[in-house]
Amino acid sequence: MGRIDESKPFMPVRIAVLTVSDSRSLAEDRSGDVLVERLQKAGHILAGRAIIRDARDQIAAQLRSWTLDPEIDVILSTGGTGLTGRDVTVEAHRDVYEKEIEAFGTIFTMVSMQKIGTSAVQSRATGGVANGTYLFALPGSPGACKDAWDEILVWQLDYRHGPCNFVEIMPRLDEHLRRK
Structure with a gap:
């Protein structure tokens, strides 16, 4: 496992949290609350929060909108x-x-196997990049959100984490768009 290089400065990341549910309201959004609490405790900034119904076009529209937001x-x-x-x-x-x-889903499955055994096969957690923004789809249970944050994201979203992390390559995520 990597390590935190205390000689480097911490760089807060601006993170939006989207809950996909046909039945939850913000007051009942325990998984969203878990993510908000953890990202803020780590020193990051909550840049947006929303709940949207399980509708592919609406989810994609919200994701696209947020990937175009420079904040x-x-x-x-x-x-x-x-x-x-x-x-x-x-x-x-x-x-x-x-x-x-691709490796995000694989690593999430490995983490989940330690917690819930072969039931981890039912998760389709995924990660990707669009418009210079990272996107991660996590299961809807608070436990799965804790696992994803505590075991993967807290490290990869910390600039001080070595040998490498997502934050250090952020400035280059949209370089193909700037060359045009």
Whole structure:
């Protein structure tokens, strides 16, 4: 596992949290609350928060909108990553991605295996990049959000984490757009 280089400055990241649910309100959004609490505790900035219904086009529209907002560096969505007919968050994310971070889902599955055994196979957590913004689709349970944050994202969204992290390459995520 990597390490934190205390000689480097911490760089807060601006993170938006999107909850995908047909049944939850903001007051009942425990998974969103988990992510907000953890990102703020880590020193990052909550740049936006919304709840949207399980509708692929609406989810993709919200993701696209946030990827075009220069005040948002990362989008964390929770919910809609399962196998049922209404679970369309992964498809919406993939509609938006320019590049998928395939290893994110793999590492999330490895982390989940330690907690819930073979039930981890039912998760379709995913990550990607669009318009210079990172996007991560997490399952809708608070436990899965804790696992994703505590075991992966807290490290990869910390500029001081070595040997490498997502933050250090942020300035180059949209370099292909600037060359035109």
